[in-house]
Amino acid sequence: MGYTYRDSGVDIEAGNSAVELMKPAVKRTMRPEVLGGLGGFGGLFALDLKKFSDPVLVSGTDGVGTKLRLAFQMNRHDTIGQDAVAMCVNDILVQGAEPLFFLDYLAVGKLDPERVASIVAGVAKGCELAGCALIGGETAEMPGFYPEDEYDVAGFSVGAVNRENLIDGSKIQEGDVLIGLPSSGFHSNGYSLVRKIFAQYPMDTVFPELGEPLGDALLRPTRIYVKTILKLLEKNEILGMAHITGGGLTENIPRVLPEGLGLRISKSSWEVPALFTLIKRLGEIEASEMYRTFNMGIGFVMIVHPNQVKTIQEQLLNLGEKSYVIGEVTQGKGVEYV
Template sequence: MGYTYRDSGVDIEAGSTAVELMKPAVKRTMRPEVLGGLGGFGGLFALDLKKFSNPVLVSGTDGVGTKLRLAFQMDKHDTIGQDAVAMCVNDILVQGAEPLFFLDYLAVGKLDPERVANIVTGVAKGCELAGCALVGGETAEMPGFYPEEEYDVAGFSVGAVNREDLIDGSKIQEEDVLIGLPSSGFHSNGYSLVRKIFAPYAMDTVFPELGEPLGEALLRPTRIYVKTVLQLLSKHQILGMAHITGGGLTENIPRVLPEGLGLRISISSWEVPALFTLIQRLGEIEAAEMRRTFNMGIGFVLIVHPDEVKAVQDELQSLGEMSYVIGEVTRGKGVEYV
């Protein structure tokens, strides 16, 4: 009897089993605009032209990076998918776009149906938190390319905003105010450095300042800010926004500023979470390096006119969201920390 595809390491039946296991989680992400179901050659989405009468489509793509190594180490795979979604939807949110749908790409060394379903369940959870539909994806079994116990996950999201509501930062002026929203930890950035510094410690180590196992703190998924921010945009004028990813506060906020403007950030205006102070201490990392590598406890930043600050913070509080006035826009260039 001749060789089969399974003999080469690719199990088509396992792929079909994985799809069946993930269907309930995917179904929970559906929106009325989705046409068809999971399993087609393409995901179908009919844009609501009553809601978006002058639409601009906004897209973003990203992965999770070396945070995946911790998921392998802990054999915990149900949250990493949320990271993949968050990195995309938070980015397109910055321009005022509502995320509409998401597609994931999962490449594995050996297809374990339950593990794949766990990963995609995390993707679906992220989509639920963002209010977008998981309209499709791809799971590729690649023996000999990835080790059997490893995988990579990435994806992309497409959103829409009416052209007149597009937020491009062009209205930002000197003395406008920065409002920071808390992160849930390192999110999905800086993990090459994180893994290097925490390499000597077991994932079940409980540092007194953390009060929980190290692995739980490090694998906590990236926050998704979509529903909170879309509520704000429906009631208040937000002049600019920044998703604090690689580059930290130092590099991400200036990306949305007009030419000739900089920032002054008050480092005492929020309490930096213990996870950040711990890694700084263990790695003897300089403050400037921390601020351009990690989010320092601020995952998303809103820029508003001074007259709007109280109303925006009151609205955030009513939504159950903490917020901090962390600085202001200045003349000049770059970021000054005071």
């Protein structure tokens, strides 16, 4: 008898089984605009032209990075998909776009249907939190390319915003105020440094300042800010926004500023979570390196008119969201920490 595809390491039946296992989680993300179901060659989405009369489509793509190594190490795969969604939908949210749909790409060394279903369940949870539909994806079994117990996950999201509501930072002026929303930890950035510093500690280590196993703190998924920000945009003008990812506060917020403007950030305006002070101490990391590598406890930043600060913070409180006034826009360039 001749060779089969399965002999080479690719199991088509396992792939079919994985699709069946993931269907209930995917179904929970559906929106009325989705046409058809899971399994087509392309995902179909009919844009609501009553809601978006002059639509601009905004897209974003990303992966999870080396945070995946911790998922492998801990054999915990049900949250990492939320990270993949968050890194995309938070990015397109910055321009005022509502995420409409998401597609994921999962490449594995050996297809384990239950593990794949667990990963995709995390993707689906992220989509639910963002209000977007998981309309398709790809699971590729690649024996000999990835080790059997490893995988990579990435994806992309497409959103829409009416042209008149597009947020590009062009209205930002000196004196405008920065409002920061808390992160849940490192999110999905800086993990090459994180893993280097914590490599000698078992994931069940409980540092007194954390009060929980190290692995739980490190694997906690990225927050998704979509529903909170979209609610604010219904009633308020937000001049600019930044998702604090690779590059930290230092690199990300200036990306939305007009030429000739900089930032003054007060480091005492929020309490930096213990996870960040712990890694700074263990790694003897300089403060400047911390702020240009990590989010330091602030995962998303809005820039608003000074006279809107009180109103927006009250609305955030009513939405169950903490917020901090962390700084202001200044003349000049770059970020000054005080």
